[in-house]
Amino acid sequence: MKTNYLITRREALITGLASVGGLLLSGCNKKLPPTYGNILRMGDTFTYAAHQVLLPGESLVKEYTHGDISSFPATGTTNPGDPNTQFFSEQYRQLQKGSFADWRLSVEGLVSRPGTYSLNDLKRFPARTQITRHVCEEGWTAIAEWTGVPLSRVLEAVGILPTARFVQFYSYDQWADGIDMFDAMHPQTLLTYGMNGRDLAVPHGAPLRLRVERQLGYKSMKYVNRIVVKNEFDDGGMQGNIQNGWAWYVGI
Ligand SMILES: Nc1nc2c(c(=O)[nH]1)N[C@H]1C(S)=C(S)[C@@H](COP(=O)(O)O)O[C@H]1N2
Ligand SMILES: [Mo]
Numbered sequence: 001m002k003t004n005y006l007i008t009r010r011e012a013l014i015t016g017l018a019s020v021g022g023l024l025l026s027g028c029n030k031k032l033p034p035t036y037g038n039i040l041r042m043g044d045t046f047t048y049a050a051h052q053v054l055l056p057g058e059s060l061v062k063e064y065t066h067g068d069i070s071s072f073p074a075t076g077t078t079n080p081g082d083p084n085t086q087f088f089s090e091q092y093r094q095l096q097k098g099s100f101a102d103w104r105l106s107v108e109g110l111v112s113r114p115g116t117y118s119l120n121d122l123k124r125f126p127a128r129t130q131i132t133r134h135v136c137e138e139g140w141t142a143i144a145e146w147t148g149v150p151l152s153r154v155l156e157a158v159g160i161l162p163t164a165r166f167v168q169f170y171s172y173d174q175w176a177d178g179i180d181m182f183d184a185m186h187p188q189t190l191l192t193y194g195m196n197g198r199d200l201a202v203p204h205g206a207p208l209r210l211r212v213e214r215q216l217g218y219k220s221m222k223y224v225n226r227i228v229v230k231n232e233f234d235d236g237g238m239q240g241n242i243q244n245g246w247a248w249y250v251g252i
Pocket of ligand 1: 072073075076135136203205219222223
């Protein structure tokens, strides 16, 4: 029967994928991505496994100099406070009117000290500044200088529990996305409030934008307002990447 044939074929492909993953990972005990085994998400497994094998633990992406900074288009949502946009947020509009003085980031989930942070609270952490290349899935790249607090500092401050495996992010324009602990603790993964020496502007995600430098641009979520530490994979449902046809792991 046709359906049987399809199921068999699918199983065969999944099995095939398993052995490719095994091959890539043999000789080291690194993990596979949580999307592993989903035939439509094969790319995740290849890039994830390749990264784990090829890049030593905390290897940094290339950082550039001031002379390399380029023009930087704003794409996707460029102002959640605009009533004419698809993902208008009245709350964001109010916060923007008050220059984000009342803005708070909520950090919760598998942490011993959940809490909220103002922009000034985040600025009191030791900052990191880096000039990196943003690579958009649509084919353009741009270089900018980012300033912010390493996500690892905030996670240390709230005390992530040993069972924590993923960090989920939520935004005012209703995005939901996550990264694993490896990317979360990476020294270049930042919660940024500054761009090219100025306060992060609204089109680029004010007041707080994630930078995940080892992955494509869409993992660097703008307008972040909530962070949840989890012990299981969460694809973000209809607000996440997978159900919108985008890969969860997009290493570059
Ligand atoms: N919240 C949110 N984050 C987002 C987006 C978005 O539309 N909303 N677009 C993503 C994509 S596809 C890219 S390329 C970059 C664009 O960032 P920029 O507008 O600063 O160029 O943000 C990413 N993060
Ligand atoms: Mo993008």
